[in-house]
Amino acid sequence: MSYVKPTELVQTVIDAGASKVMLSTRDTLIRSIMGGAVLTIAAAFAVTITVTTGMPLLGAVLFPIGFIMLYLLGYDLLTGVFVLAPLAWLDRRPGVTLGGILRNWGLVFLGNFIGAFTVAVLMAIVVTYGFSTPPNEVGQAIGHIGEGRTVGYAEHGAAGMLTLFVRGVLCNWMVATGVVLAMISKDVIGKIFAMWMPIMLFFFMGFEHSIVNMFLFPSGLLLGGDFTIMDYLIWNEIPTVLGNLVGGLVFVAIPLYFTYGRPTSPRRVRAPKRTRATGATEPAAAEPATARV
Secondary structure, three states, X not given: OOEOOHHHHHXXXXXXXXXXXXXXXXXXXXXXXXXXXXXXXXXXXXXXXXHHHOOHHHXXXXXXXXXXXXXXXXXXXXXXXXXXXXXXXXXOOOOOOHXXXXXXXXXXXXXXXXXXXXXXXXXXXXXXXOOOOOOOHXXXXXXXXXXXXXXXXXXXXXXXXXXXXXXXXXXXXXXXXXXXXXXXXXXXHHHHHHHHHHHHHHHHHOOOOHHHHHHHHHHHHHOOOOOOHHHHHHHHHHHHHHHHHHHHHHHHHHHHXXXXXXXXXOOOEOOOOEOOOOOXXXXXXXXXXXXXX
16 A cells, blocks of 8 residues: 555654664765755755746745655755654664764754755856856845845844744744655655645745755855845854754654654553452453553
């Protein structure tokens, strides 16, 4: 059967999380570099569609192409391992430690940034003819995105920071759902359709994705956007990463694990006892099963 039921799905997700934590440094970096690059070239694609057609919805509909390609190829995103690795730790998989999870997150963050920044430089070359002309329409749009999502939040102070954080939370609720849904079908068409839905939603709603932003903001700086590196870090990347972490854990990993992933111990059977009158034995009584913590 193509459809994977939630109980089986969660075990598959846990297996994937354990394998991510145990992956070698070399393979983790390669897969995360390529994951960041594929996702962000799709972000450039979506911005290009929006600018050239004037239809943001069409850009959102087609953006999931990048997410789908990278997960079908087994590449990694920080927003994905924010969910996969903790599930393996909650399940007490051998070798999965908090130190191993933090190592995995750090390597994936680094790899995603390398991939995203590489695409940012390549796209800046494309939209400026090798920095020999001012940015074209697409380049100008990317620069303005960087301004709106840094200085724009800063103008609102604490309320802007709260909004930024919540957009990061909502983003990875959807993205992490897409990561999990990638495993809910055993055929390619089913995987594609399942992943498409939440990714399209997050992109059109303008939620904040830390890896996409690793492309948009360096691109904006390269293309003359009116903001600084510190604006990018303080008023976008750092709060977005934290929001993505909270969203993935609170809205995806923890609910799935505690409703579908916690196995129960076998029912213990009490020894039979004799009745006083006949000396016969009563049927054994089973103790209630207890959930493993």
